Amino acid sequence: QVRLVESGGGLVQAGASLRLSCVASGLTFSSYGMGWFRQAPGKERDFVGGISRIQSWTSYTDSVKGRFTITRDNAKNTVDLQMNSLKPEDTAVYYCAAFGGSGYSQGATVNYWGQGTQVTVSS
Numbered sequence: 001q002v003r004l005v006e007s008g009g010g011l012v013q014a015g016a017s018l019r020l021s022c023v024a025s026g027l028t029f030s031s032y033g034m035g036w037f038r039q040a041p042g043k044e045r046d047f048v049g050g051i052s053r054i055q056s057w058t059s060y061t062d063s064v065k066g067r068f069t070i071t072r073d074n075a076k077n078t079v080d081l082q083m084n085s086l087k088p089e090d091t092a093v094y095y096c097a098a099f100g101g102s103g104y105s106q107g108a109t110v111n112y113w114g115q116g117t118q119v120t121v122s123s
Contacts, residue, residue, distance in 0.1 A: 002026040002112045004096045009117030014088055016121075020081040022096030022114055030054060032111070033104030034072055034079040038092035038119075045095065050104035051079060059105035064090075086121045093118050 008020040020036070035050030049060040051070045058070050064083075072079040079096060096114035103109060 002098070004098060004112055004114035006094065006096045006114045006117040009094060009119045011120045011122065012086055014086060014121055014123050016086050017082070017084045018086060018119060019083070020094055020096075020117060020119070022079045022081075024077045024079070024096075024098065027098065027112070029077040030074040033099035033102060033108065034070075035097045035099060035104060035108075035110070036070060036079075036081045037095045037097055037110075038090075039095070039116075040092040043092075047106040048081070048094070050099065050106075050108065052104045053102060057104065061106065083119070086119075088121045088123045091119060091121050 003025045006022045036048040037045050038048050039045040049070045051058050051072050067085045069082040093116040095116045097110045098112040100109045100111045
């Protein structure tokens, strides 16, 4: 059984930083591109960023470039999302995702989802 478990969400003020972590189990972690998505109330779930399986190439949506960084540790089966200079518009439920095959960028098929963690940024 594949499980993706996120942690690290919370309530912060604008300009603050937050680090989300996702621990994966039940899959060969290094065989999957990994990513983060977010869903604000009343909106669709959107791609935030992704990281490739081995070389850790990354891809980000434009609105977070330069502020968010994704890293992974294949020895620990973890993928992290470091979020700096947070804005109120970053408020959403953040989901960890495992992509199918070699995908890691926007549009890639997601095979597995985590349960999500809430991030709230106050102004």
